[in-house]
Amino acid sequence: MKTFTVITLGCRVNQFESEALEERLRAMGLARVSSRSRADLCIVNTCAVTSKAAFQSRQAVRRMIRAHPGARILVSGCNTEIAFEEMKAIPGVDAVIRQSEKERIPAVVSAMMKEAPNVPQMRLPGKKKPLPPPFAPPALSKGRARPYLKIQDGCNAFCTYCIVPYARGRSRSMPPQAVLDCLKGLKAAGYPEVVLTGIHLGSYGRDLETPITLLDLLFQIESWGGIHRVRLSSIEPNEMTDALIAFAAASKKGPTRICPHFHLPLQSGDNALLKRMGRPYTREMYRDRVLSVISAIPEAAVGADVMVGFPGETGSAFEQTLSLIEDLPLAYLHVFPFSPRPGTPAAGFNPRVDPRFIQERSRCLRELGHAKRARFYTEAVGRKVDLVMEKGRHSKMGYCRGISETYIPVWLKKDALSPGLRTRARIDCVDDSLAVFGSPL
Numbered sequence: 001m002k003t004f005t006v007i008t009l010g011c012r013v014n015q016f017e018s019e020a021l022e023e024r025l026r027a028m029g030l031a032r033v034s035s036r037s038r039a040d041l042c043i044v045n046t047c048a049v050t051s052k053a054a055f056q057s058r059q060a061v062r063r064m065i066r067a068h069p070g071a072r073i074l075v076s077g078c079n080t081e082i083a084f085e086e087m088k089a090i091p092g093v094d095a096v097i098r099q100s101e102k103e104r105i106p107a108v109v110s111a112m113m114k115e116a117p118n119v120p121q122m123r124l125p126g127k128k129k130p131l132p133p134p135f136a137p138p139a140l141s142k143g144r145a146r147p148y149l150k151i152q153d154g155c156n157a158f159c160t161y162c163i164v165p166y167a168r169g170r171s172r173s174m175p176p177q178a179v180l181d182c183l184k185g186l187k188a189a190g191y192p193e194v195v196l197t198g199i200h201l202g203s204y205g206r207d208l209e210t211p212i213t214l215l216d217l218l219f220q221i222e223s224w225g226g227i228h229r230v231r232l233s234s235i236e237p238n239e240m241t242d243a244l245i246a247f248a249a250a251s252k253k254g255p256t257r258i259c260p261h262f263h264l265p266l267q268s269g270d271n272a273l274l275k276r277m278g279r280p281y282t283r284e285m286y287r288d289r290v291l292s293v294i295s296a297i298p299e300a301a302v303g304a305d306v307m308v309g310f311p312g313e314t315g316s317a318f319e320q321t322l323s324l325i326e327d328l329p330l331a332y333l334h335v336f337p338f339s340p341r342p343g344t345p346a347a348g349f350n351p352r353v354d355p356r357f358i359q360e361r362s363r364c365l366r367e368l369g370h371a372k373r374a375r376f377y378t379e380a381v382g383r384k385v386d387l388v389m390e391k392g393r394h395s396k397m398g399y400c401r402g403i404s405e406t407y408i409p410v411w412l413k414k415d416a417l418s419p420g421l422r423t424r425a426r427i428d429c430v431d432d433s434l435a436v437f438g439s440p441l
Contacts, residue, residue, distance in 0.1 A: 001040040001072065001113045003033045007060050010047025012197045012233050014077060016148040017102065018045045020136035024106050028113075035067070041109065042068050046077035046087070048167050050339035054079050058090065065092035072112050076102055078167035082343070099167050135174040137182055140189045145390045145421050146231070146403065147191055151179050151217070152198030159278040161310065161338065161346040164199060171203045176217050183227050192422045193229035193259070193388045193403075201232060202239030215244050218258065225255030228422070229388065229405065234263040237289045238281045249296040257386075260300035261407040262293055267307045269324035270317035276349070277310060283324050290328050299383070301331035301376065301406040306365055309338040309358035311349035318361050325368060331376040331406070333369030335362050370434075377430045380408055384441060387412075387423050399437075410438045 004025055008018040021043070022032055033039050042064040046057035057079045065073055072094045075087050081099040088096040095108050138149050151174045155165045174182075186194055198204060205212035214235075221230060240262065248258040268274050269283045281289075290302050306321065325333065337358050340347040387402030387410055399411040402423060412425055417440055425438040 001109075002029075002031060003037075003039045004030045004041040004043065004109075005033055005035045005037070005039040005064075005068075006043045006045060007035055007064060008045045009057050009060060010045075010049060010053060010078065011199075012148050012195065013150055013153065013199055014045050014047060016138065016150045016197060017136070018043075019139035019144075019148070021045075021102075021105060023139040024136075025109060028106065028110065030109075030113075035064070039068050039071055041072045041074065041112065043074045043076060043105070046075060046079035048078040048082045048163050048341070050336070051341065052339060054083065058087070061087070061090055061093065065090075074105065074108065074112075076105060078164070081167040082163060082341075100169060135178065138186060138194075140185070145191070145388050146193040146195055147186060148195045148197045148233075149179070149182055149186070150174070150197050152201055152204045155200040156203065157200060157278070157280075160349070161277060161307070161341065161344055163341040163344055166343055168199055170207070171200055172207050173204050175208060176205070176212060176220055179217060180220060180224055183221065183224070187226040190421065192227070193231060194227055195231045195233055197233035200236070202235045214239070215241070215247060218244075218247060222251065222254055222256045227256055229257045229259055229386075231259040231261060231407075232263075234265065236280070237264045237266070237286045240264060240289045240293065242292065245292055245296045257405065259405045259407070260297045261303075261405065262300065263303045263305075264289060265305040266321075266325070267305060268310060268313070268317070269321035270313070271320075273310055273313060273317055276312060277307075277346070283320065287324065287328060290330065294329050299380075299406060301408070302329070303332045303334065303407075304330055305334045305336070307336060307338055308361045308365065309353040309355075311338070311346060311352055313338075313353050315357075322364065322368070325365070325372075330372050332373045333365060335365045335369060337362060374430070374434055377408060377434060377436055380404075380406070380427050380436070381429060383427050385410065385425055385427060385438070387425050387438075389417070389421050389423060402438075408436055410436045412438055412440055416440050 006018045006022055008014050044061045044064055047053040061075055073092055074095045075093055076097045078099050080087050080096050084098060097105055138147050154169045154171045156171045158165050202214055204214040251258040266286055267277055267279055271282050293300050293302055385404040387404055389400060389402045398414055400414050402410050404410060410425060410427060424441040426441055427436060427438045430436050
């Protein structure tokens with residue numbers, strides 16, 4: 001076994017874990033190849049957040065089996081914790097490693113490398129209770145200009161619709177010194193921005209022997225001051241405190257800039273539905289948090305997740321969501337339908353919403369999200385921005401793409417660029433497809 005490929009579904013945490021795993025496999029002497037090339041080992045890192053994601057995970061496994069005849073097939077990720085028996089029953093799968101035991105993957109691969117090609121399939125049983133895995137260092141060899149750093153895993157919230165706490169276990173945090181050590185390594189490797197990610201990022205540090213908060217960690221990062229930009233992947237509205245907002249606003253003048261880009265999940269603008277979902281805030285609190293961010297950082301990008309069709313969502317409840325979003329200066333929306341996940345309380349909730357209503361409400365919100373994004377991009381025309389230029393596939397027609405602090409993708413002409421990952425530019429225009437173009441300064 002000489003080559004491998006990894007297919008990743010789902011969130012940024014999954015992407016980080018796949019990249020860290022790729023680094024370890026390279027250290028074992030394996031060479032990574034594209035999923036379109038023949039590989040000796042195929043790893044599928046699955047997702048379980050929705051029924052569609054679980055279906056796509058199964059599809060990905062079967063696709064890899066067809067595309068790589070004779071390869072060893074290893075399945076990992078969240079869906080292995082939720083549907084272990086289902087995943088291992090797929091013909092052609094050699095090993096299924098539960099999410100709670102993902103640290104076993106290199107050892108399993110090592111065993112595969114020593115075995116003859118015709119050994120029987122290995123369908124390894126997983127443990128019943130998730131084990132707190134160590135936090136892997138970030139991959140340095142991946143073609144990414146803004147690497148992810150997972151500093152938190154698991155979740156204690158148990159929202160009624162969410163399968164993630166069952167797949168990833170209780171919340172646990174990387175110790176702050178380990179975070180700083182990883183950031184120093186990324187700084188030494190030349191990265192100008194790091195994205196701090198986690199399943200429940202705002203709960204960072206509560207489980208540590210000496211509990212701290214996410215804000216405490218950001219103060220330590222600022223005191224070190226080695227990374228130009230730090231971006232927070234997602235944070236709950238009730239955890240976007242005044243102190244955190246003030247720190248982010250003041251960081252514009254400091255050695256480390258907290259990117260003024262905050263993803264605050266909404267899910268619903270109806271208080272009764274929020275309570276039924278187990279969400280720890282109201283529409284009034286959400287409105288206050290968004291407006292507080294924009295008041296302190298007028299140029300900030302605030303995005304939201306919105307769930308459509310949660311059981312009991314009436315027409316008037318949807319109108320509450322719609323009116324709240326219309327009134328708020330949001331930069332973009334991620335809209336998705338409710339997905340009943342077996343094992344969660346909401347899987348048994350009634351009344352269910354007619355799929356036709358879900359489809360129409362989703363369409364309405366996506367159109368609103370498009371309009372919000374268009375407004376946000378248009379308001380940035382003429383603004384001078386700091387860009388981190390992306391690598392590889394993020395180029396076309398003589399242009400390459402940079403990401404602003406507010407998460408605006410800006411296309412610049414290649415022949416006008418100086419070498420390096422960072423550049424200053426002016427946003428010139430936005431076309432009808434919402435592609436943003438700029439000029440280097």
